[in-house]
Amino acid sequence: MRLLIVEDNRALLKSLRKGLQEEGFTVDAADDGEEGLFLAEHNEYDVVILDLLLPKLDGLKLLQALRRADIQTHVLVLTALDAVDETVRGLNTGADDYMTKPFRFEELLARVRALLRRKYQKKDPRLVVADLEIDTVARNVRRRGKDVPLRPKEYALLEFLAHHAGEVVPRSMIWEHLYDWQDESISNTIDVFISRLRKKIDRPGLPPLIHTVRGAGYQLKGG
Amino acid sequence: MRSLRLKLILGSLFVLGTVIISFGLFVYFAKSRALLSVMDGRLAAGVKALASHVERDSGRLIFAPAEDYDIRGELPPAYRIIDEQGREIARSAAGSSPAWPVERPVEGRSLLATMGTGKDGRWRVVTFSSRISGEQDRAEENEPSMTPAAVVTIQCATPLGPISHELREFVSQLAVLALAAFLIAGGGSFLLAGRALRPIRRINEALANVSETRLDERLDPRPFDKELHPLIGQLNAALDRLEEAFRRERQFTADVSHELRTPVAGILSTIEVLLRKERSEKELREAHEDNLEIGRSMQSMIERLLLLARMDAGKASPRRQSTPLAALVGEILAAAGPEAQKRNLRLSQDVDAALRADIDPDQMKIVLANLVDNAVRYNRPDGSVTVGARRSPEGLVVEVRDSGMGIPADQLPLVFDRFHRVDSSRSEETGGCGLGLSIARKIVEAHGGRILASSGPSGSVFSIILPEA
Numbered sequence: 169m170r171l172l173i174v175e176d177n178r179a180l181l182k183s184l185r186k187g188l189q190e191e192g193f194t195v196d197a198a199d200d201g202e203e204g205l206f207l208a209e210h211n212e213y214d215v216v217i218l219d220l221l222l223p224k225l226d227g228l229k230l231l232q233a234l235r236r237a238d239i240q241t242h243v244l245v246l247t248a249l250d251a252v253d254e255t256v257r258g259l260n261t262g263a264d265d266y267m268t269k270p271f272r273f274e275e276l277l278a279r280v281r282a283l284l285r286r287k288y289q290k291k292d293p294r295l296v297v298a299d300l301e302i303d304t305v306a307r308n309v310r311r312r313g314k315d316v317p318l319r320p321k322e323y324a325l326l327e328f329l330a331h332h333a334g335e336v337v338p339r340s341m342i343w344e345h346l347y348d349w350q351d352e353s354i355s356n357t358i359d360v361f362i363s364r365l366r367k368k369i370d371r372p373g374l375p376p377l378i379h380t381v382r383g384a385g386y387q388l389k390g391g
Numbered sequence: 392m393r394s395l396r397l398k399l400i401l402g403s404l405f406v407l408g409t410v411i412i413s414f415g416l417f418v419y420f421a422k423s424r425a426l427l428s429v430m431d432g433r434l435a436a437g438v439k440a441l442a443s444h445v446e447r448d449s450g451r452l453i454f455a456p457a458e459d460y461d462i463r464g465e466l467p468p469a470y471r472i473i474d475e476q477g478r479e480i481a482r483s484a485a486g487s488s489p490a491w492p493v494e495r496p497v498e499g500r501s502l503l504a505t506m507g508t509g510k511d512g513r514w515r516v517v518t519f520s521s522r523i524s525g526e527q528d529r530a531e532e533n534e535p536s537m538t539p540a541a542v543v544t545i546q547c548a549t550p551l552g553p554i555s556h557e558l559r560e561f562v563s564q565l566a567v568l569a570l571a572a573f574l575i576a577g578g579g580s581f582l583l584a585g586r587a588l589r590p591i592r593r594i595n596e597a598l599a600n601v602s603e604t605r606l607d608e609r610l611d612p613r614p615f616d617k618e619l620h621p622l623i624g625q626l627n628a629a630l631d632r633l634e635e636a637f638r639r640e641r642q643f644t645a646d647v648s649h650e651l652r653t654p655v656a657g658i659l660s661t662i663e664v665l666l667r668k669e670r671s672e673k674e675l676r677e678a679h680e681d682n683l684e685i686g687r688s689m690q691s692m693i694e695r696l697l698l699l700a701r702m703d704a705g706k707a708s709p710r711r712q713s714t715p716l717a718a719l720v721g722e723i724l725a726a727a728g729p730e731a732q733k734r735n736l737r738l739s740q741d742v743d744a745a746l747r748a749d750i751d752p753d754q755m756k757i758v759l760a761n762l763v764d765n766a767v768r769y770n771r772p773d774g775s776v777t778v779g780a781r782r783s784p785e786g787l788v789v790e791v792r793d794s795g796m797g798i799p800a801d802q803l804p805l806v807f808d809r810f811h812r813v814d815s816s817r818s819e820e821t822g823g824c825g826l827g828l829s830i831a832r833k834i835v836e837a838h839g840g841r842i843l844a845s846s847g848p849s850g851s852v853f854s855i856i857l858p859e860a
Contacts, residue, residue: 179681180657187664221649248652251645269656273663 169284169324170194170211170345174204174230175219175246180269184217187273188280192307192320192327194346201225208234212344213241215283217276220247220258228261235262242283246271281305288331295330298390300369300377302330309369316368321346325361326369329378329388338385362386395591399584400577407576411569415562422561426554427515431503434517437467437547438501442521445472445480445543452523452541454481467547469514475542489514489548496520498542505551513551520544590619598626606634646810650692650825654685661685695826698757699809702833709751709837716789717742719752720778723759731767731776738763741779748780748787748857754834758842759791761827762853766793769851786840786858798846806844807832 175181198204201222220227250268295302370376469488472480496502501519601608701707766776774794810825840857
């Protein structure tokens with residue numbers, strides 16, 4: 169899952185980025201409105217966390233520009249402006265959620281996950297594919313009732329595939345959603361993570377869930 | 392307790408009482424004069440009648456009404472006729488009579504008097520002197536010898552009792568009337584005063600609706616009389632100012648809380664993320680450094696806020712002393728040097744070495760440091776910052792000129808507002824905390840001066856004008 173944080177307070181940006189990355193999200197960051205808008209227009213983010221009082225371009229103007237450009241990204245406004253009319257204005261401009269500072273990191277995380285569920289039109293925080301069960305809140309994976317320990321990047325990849333269960337997911341789409349825009353790694357890193365996932369999920373004796381579709385991408389589906 | 396209504400009532404009753412009493416007195420005297428003049432007329436007629444019946448008879452003066460003539464209808468209640476020697480020729484029959492006045496009028500004239508004795512009280516007396524012509528002696532017709540003419544004094548009197556009685560009755564009627572008028576007027580003025588004061592009550596009620604939370608209420612002058620419109624206008628203007636003050640206060644409080652929320656969110660989020668797992672020494676150190684930086688910027692903001700609050704409360708009045716300006720400006724520019732070097736800015740000063748100003752050097756340093764700091768921050772690379780000072784007819788002018796991007800015209804009037812920032816940024820990189828110019832203005836105003844901002848495409852100029860004593 170790929171997030172964008174637009175926040176001009178350096179320390180806040182840094183800690184949010186770190187905290188969210190540790191939760192397995194791919195995080196891009198911008199510390200002014202113009203850069204934020206540029207990134208949001210040129211990458212596909214699952215959720216944008218947006219401050220309102222920003223240098224160069226005000227957060228609401230950024231949001232407006234995004235919506236006018238018909239960019240559907242879910243936007244969570246995170247701001248010190250806590251008056252009811254500010255909240256109303258934020259939501260009416262096209263924000264999907266509104267949080268005021270200071271905030272609890274746990275709550276921010278929960279709200280980001282809720283927005284992701286909305287994006288993938290799921291109410292259940294669990295993702296189930298055949299006998300594979302992913303708890304997106306606790307971020308643990310079980311196959312046939314047995315825990316499968318995963319590294320954050322592996323988990324992120326599996327969760328992304330599970331969100332698109334049954335569909336063929338192109339490698340470019342995985343790339344878009346799972347890698348930082350500054351990420352230097354080459355595209356076959358995806359193959360590396362896929363093969364690691366296979367080793368852990370599709371153990372010998374179990375019917376394989378992760379399929380490679382030649383020339384198209386990957387697919388997660390039950391037998 | 393002073394009551395406007397009571398004053399209005401008492402005032403109108405006083406005026407009314409004066410009018411009623413003067414009117415009563417006037418009517419009373421007019422009436423008594425009229426009665427008296429009727430009485431005097433009757434007395435005069437009586438005197439004339441009496442005089443016409445005085446004649447000579449054989450040298451003696453006698454009062455002899457004709458046999459066939461009934462004089463009684465013309466006779467006053469009391470009279471007497473005396474001759475020049477004071478001998479009584481005739482007098483009214485039994486009954487009381489006044490003490491007759493002694494004074495005699497000139498012949499042919501009458502004299503009026505009011506005598507205060509007699510058992511019937513006061514009397515009105517007319518005294519008349521009449522010449523009785525001489526008469527031919529009837530006995531010696533052939534040798535007529537004339538008896539000389541004589542003067543008699545005729546006095547007629549009427550008791551004043553009936554008039555006094557009538558006047559007393561008249562006075563009591565008048566008193567009843569006056570009392571009634573007074574009561575009616577009292578009631579009327581009570582009602583009128585109430586009516587006149589009703590707008591005050593209504594204004595009062597309307598003002599009661601205006602509470603701290605509903606300061607946007609205004610009085611509508613339309614239902615009030617036009618005399619009250621200026622008052623209502625003033626009240627509304629006072630409410631405007633009050634509302635504006637409250638709005639600023641609320642805005643300021645809201646701004647302060649916003650300004651403090653972001654750094655607090657930064658500290659909390661840094662710590663929360665940190666505590667989610669075991670951390671290495673390096674990570675811990677980095678988090679501490681981040682929080683230290685936030686803490687320092689919060690401290691600086693709080694100190695600025697405290698300075699502003701002290702100045703607002705008038706507790707930081709400038710301690711003026713004669714200060715060489717060139718040295719002060721040099722110090723400020725030196726402090727801004729490193730930051731300017733990073734951006735490759737040229738700092739210069741145009742201040743006469745001999746120029747001194749009567750200012751608080753510590754406070755003026757804060758002002759200039761803020762202005763120079765802004766000039767450095769909002770400049771273009773390779774630009775310049777110039778601080779100049781000169782005397783002008785208006786006073787001492789200190790100018791900080793930059794070659795930056797300038798300030799949009801619609802933002803110029805707002806730059807001195809607390810927490811106002813041209814690009815609404817709260818970033819430490821460009822921003823500071825948005826209080827510097829407010830503090831600068833406050834200090835300059837405490838010095839009795841003004842601070843102005845002007846801006847164009849080639850940069851902005853902030854001018855401090857300090858009037859010299």
